[in-house]
Amino acid sequence: MLSLTARLRRGSLVLLLLGLLAIGFVATSLVSYHSASQSIRSHIIDTELPLTSDNVYSEIQKDLVRPILISSMMARDTFVRDWVMSGEQAPEQMSRYLREVQEHYGTVTSFFVSDKTHTYYQSRGVLKQVREGEPRDTWYFRVRDMAEPYEINVDVDMANKDRLTVFINYKVFDYEQGFIGATGVGLPVDAVVRLIDEYQQRYERNVYFVDTEGRIALTGSGGGPMGATVGQALADIEGLADLMDKLPRPQSGNFEYQEHGRGHYLNVRFIPELDWYLFVDKQEQAALAEVRKSLYFNLFIWILVTLLVLVLVSLVLRRYQLRISALATTDQLTGLPNRRGFDLLAGQALQDARRNHSPLSAMLLDLDHFKALNDSHGHLAGDQVLRAFSDQLRGSLRQSDIVCRWGGEEFILLLKDTRLEQARQIAEKIRAQAAELKPLQGEQTLPFTVSIGLTALQLDDHLDPLLARADRALYRAKQSGRNRVCIEQPPAPLGGEHQ
Numbered sequence: 001m002l003s004l005t006a007r008l009r010r011g012s013l014v015l016l017l018l019g020l021l022a023i024g025f026v027a028t029s030l031v032s033y034h035s036a037s038q039s040i041r042s043h044i045i046d047t048e049l050p051l052t053s054d055n056v057y058s059e060i061q062k063d064l065v066r067p068i069l070i071s072s073m074m075a076r077d078t079f080v081r082d083w084v085m086s087g088e089q090a091p092e093q094m095s096r097y098l099r100e101v102q103e104h105y106g107t108v109t110s111f112f113v114s115d116k117t118h119t120y121y122q123s124r125g126v127l128k129q130v131r132e133g134e135p136r137d138t139w140y141f142r143v144r145d146m147a148e149p150y151e152i153n154v155d156v157d158m159a160n161k162d163r164l165t166v167f168i169n170y171k172v173f174d175y176e177q178g179f180i181g182a183t184g185v186g187l188p189v190d191a192v193v194r195l196i197d198e199y200q201q202r203y204e205r206n207v208y209f210v211d212t213e214g215r216i217a218l219t220g221s222g223g224g225p226m227g228a229t230v231g232q233a234l235a236d237i238e239g240l241a242d243l244m245d246k247l248p249r250p251q252s253g254n255f256e257y258q259e260h261g262r263g264h265y266l267n268v269r270f271i272p273e274l275d276w277y278l279f280v281d282k283q284e285q286a287a288l289a290e291v292r293k294s295l296y297f298n299l300f301i302w303i304l305v306t307l308l309v310l311v312l313v314s315l316v317l318r319r320y321q322l323r324i325s326a327l328a329t330t331d332q333l334t335g336l337p338n339r340r341g342f343d344l345l346a347g348q349a350l351q352d353a354r355r356n357h358s359p360l361s362a363m364l365l366d367l368d369h370f371k372a373l374n375d376s377h378g379h380l381a382g383d384q385v386l387r388a389f390s391d392q393l394r395g396s397l398r399q400s401d402i403v404c405r406w407g408g409e410e411f412i413l414l415l416k417d418t419r420l421e422q423a424r425q426i427a428e429k430i431r432a433q434a435a436e437l438k439p440l441q442g443e444q445t446l447p448f449t450v451s452i453g454l455t456a457l458q459l460d461d462h463l464d465p466l467l468a469r470a471d472r473a474l475y476r477a478k479q480s481g482r483n484r485v486c487i488e489q490p491p492a493p494l495g496g497e498h499q
Contacts, residue, residue, distance in 0.1 A: 018310060026299075049254065049267035052203045053280045057269060059199060064192065065271075070105050071150060071170035071184040080112065080172060084180050088114060091126055099123035107185035108165060109157055112172070113140050115181045122159045143169045143182045150184070152275070154218075154230070157186055164189040166218075196220040206281040209271075210234060214244040217276050225281060226259060239264065333383055334390035337404035342412060345402045346463055349414050353457055359493065360457040361415040361423030364470040365393075365430070368449045368482040370409035381441045382409075385448055388439035396430055412467070420456040420493060427452045427485045435483065449483035458490035 074080060083094060098110040102123045112121045113130055120127040130137040139153055150170040156162040165186040172181045197220040199207045208224040209217040214234045216224045223229055225237055234240045239257035243266075246255070255266040263284035268277050329341030337345060353360040367373075367389065374382040386409065393403050393411065402414040415423050434450040453474025457466055473488035480486065 018306065022306070026302075049205070049265060049280050049282060052205055053267045053269045053278060055203065056199050056207055056278060056280060057271065059195070064187075064195070067105075067107060067166075067168045067185050067187055068150065068152075068170075070101065070107070071168040074101060074110075074112075074183045074185075075149075075170040075172045080183060081174055081180065084114060084116070084172075085174055088117060088119070091119075091121065094121045095123060095125050101185065105185065108163070108188045108191075109159055109186040110184070111159075111186075112183040113181050115144065115179055124159065127159055139167070139169060140182055143171060144179060146171075148275070152217075154189060166192050192218060193221050197222075203280075204282075206279075206283075208279050208281075210277040210279055212275060212277075225264075225279075243268075331405040334386055334405050336390050336394075336411075337402075339404065339406060342402065342404040342406070343463075345404075346414055349402055349416060350457065350461070350463060350466075353416070358417050359419045361418045361420055361454065362457070362466050362470045363413045363415075363423065363427055363452050363454045364406065364467070364474040365411040365413070365450050365452050366474055366478065367409040367434075368451055368478075370448070373446065373448060377441065377444070377446060381444075381446055384439050384441050385446050388437055389434060389448075389450070392433055392437060393430065396426070396433065412470075420454070420487065420489070423454055423456070424485060424487060427454050431483065431485055451477040451482045452485045453477055453488065454485055455488040456490050456493040458492050461490070 079097060080094075083089075083097075088094075094112060098112065098121060101107070102110040110123055111127075113119070114121070118130045120130055130140050132141055136156075136158070139155060143151060150168060153167045153169055155165065155167055157165040157167075166189055167186045168184045169182050170184045171179060172183050174180050196207055196218065199205075200220050200222075206220075206225065208219040208228075211217045216228050216230050216232045216234070219228070219230060224232070225240060228237055234244055237259075239259040243255060243257070246253075252269045253267075255268060257264050257266065265282045265284060267280045269280075270276075271278055329337055329344060331338040349360065352358070367385065370382065370385075373385065386405075389411070390405070393413070397403055397413070397415075400416050401418075402416075404412055406412045415426065418426070431450055431452055434448065438445045438447045440446070451474060453470045453472065453476070455466065455469040455473055469488040469490065473486040477484050477486040
């Protein structure tokens with residue numbers, strides 16, 4: 001059984017091994033995680049977001065810029081200019097033209113407003129007369145007075161039951177660049193929102209548009225950054241307040257910002273056709289989710305491997321410690337316990353005998369003239385005799401009895417539950433068998449005899465006085481001529497035996 005000190009040492013070694021494994025694996029995992037994070041970050045900033053922005057821009061050219069081109073074509077159409085300059089005769093001709101544009105290009109509405117007559121023409125006919133001071137006609141007078149050739153405006157469409165519509169309002173000039181009206185087409189806002197939702201789903205990014213004044217111009221159904229709504233200023237959104245100071249100068253580029261401790265990567269691109277900025281936003285947490293999963297999985301694997309290694313190391317250490325302990329308590333020549341092993345076994349045997357009030361006998365055995373045998377036949381012959389005698393002792397005793405090599409040619413026996421008279425009979429049997437043993441070395445026999453000193457455990461006895469009495473009995477056996485058994489009678493033997 002391992003001592004407390006040995007168990008503590010083994011535990012310290014296991015903990016040290018665990019610490020080294022933990023430091024090495026965690027350090028390696030964190031370095032790998034950091035490298036992967038940096039690589040992903042660079043890939044997102046330098047490749048993913050710009051590529052997504054390019055793709056979205058291509059989609060915009062098809063889905064949003066196309067209506068601008070249609071409105072531009074209408075503004076430069078000779079039919080429109082000639083019809084206005086000829087006096088706006090036959091209004092049905094303009095309505096038919098607008099209807100054909102609407103049907104051919106799939107717009108939700110198409111219109112023309114004459115600056116001369118203030119008539120609002122629509123694909124189904126004349127819609128109304130626009131008037132200054134009328135809130136719903138403000139857009140037209142704004143377009144008339146603006147410097148830019150067109151605007152994108154989100155407003156209700158009277159021709160479609162006040163459906164919220166994205167209008168492209170384009171100025172129309174005569175051949176001498178005189179303003180003669182405004183024309184254009186409209187797309188339903190919910191259709192544009194669906195387009196943005198498709199962009200976001202397809203590219204797994206948050207996509208929204210910001211005008212040059214720093215206001216959210218268009219978002220998907222879920223809103224813009226942090227749920228911002230159309231018309232909300234970037235200055236009011238956490239992390240983006242300083243961005244407007246940078247936008248007018250570079251107009252496009254890569255940025256990073258933080259909101260509620262979460263990092264964002266942002267690519268901004270100016271779209272001159274819309275006069276808007278395209279924002280493509282990706283959360284750092286989402287980008288690194290797979291890397292974190294990999295890190296957690298690696299840590300989980302490390303825990304399993306570490307537990308397995310610790311179990312195996314603990315088993316190996318226990319096995320080797322038991323083996324070392326056995327080597328430390330076992331005589332290598334005979335395979336019997338040595339003096340250290342005897343001390344461990346004898347202490348328990350004496351404790352059991354005193355607790356159960358059972359008799360215990362002890363005998364010391366010494367091979368006679370062993371030095372002369374070694375001198376005449378050599379140490380190998382002496383080893384052969386010791387091994388043969390040890391085998392004889394094991395065969396003569398019960399499994400519960402304790403036998404060990406005390407040192408040199410001396411042996412010691414503890415016979416449990418054995419009174420002194422029974423022990424004397426066993427000792428005589430051992431002595432007689434030893435005299436008859438005669439082991440062989442090659443073809444030569446090696447006869448030997450044994451002297452035995454015998455005693456019994458007495459009340460309140462300890463190991464040292466017990467062995468001292470056995471040693472005195474052995475001394476008498478040696479002095480009496482050897483090859484005999486002598487007894488040292490204890491005053492009060494444990495178990496109540498009297499002779």
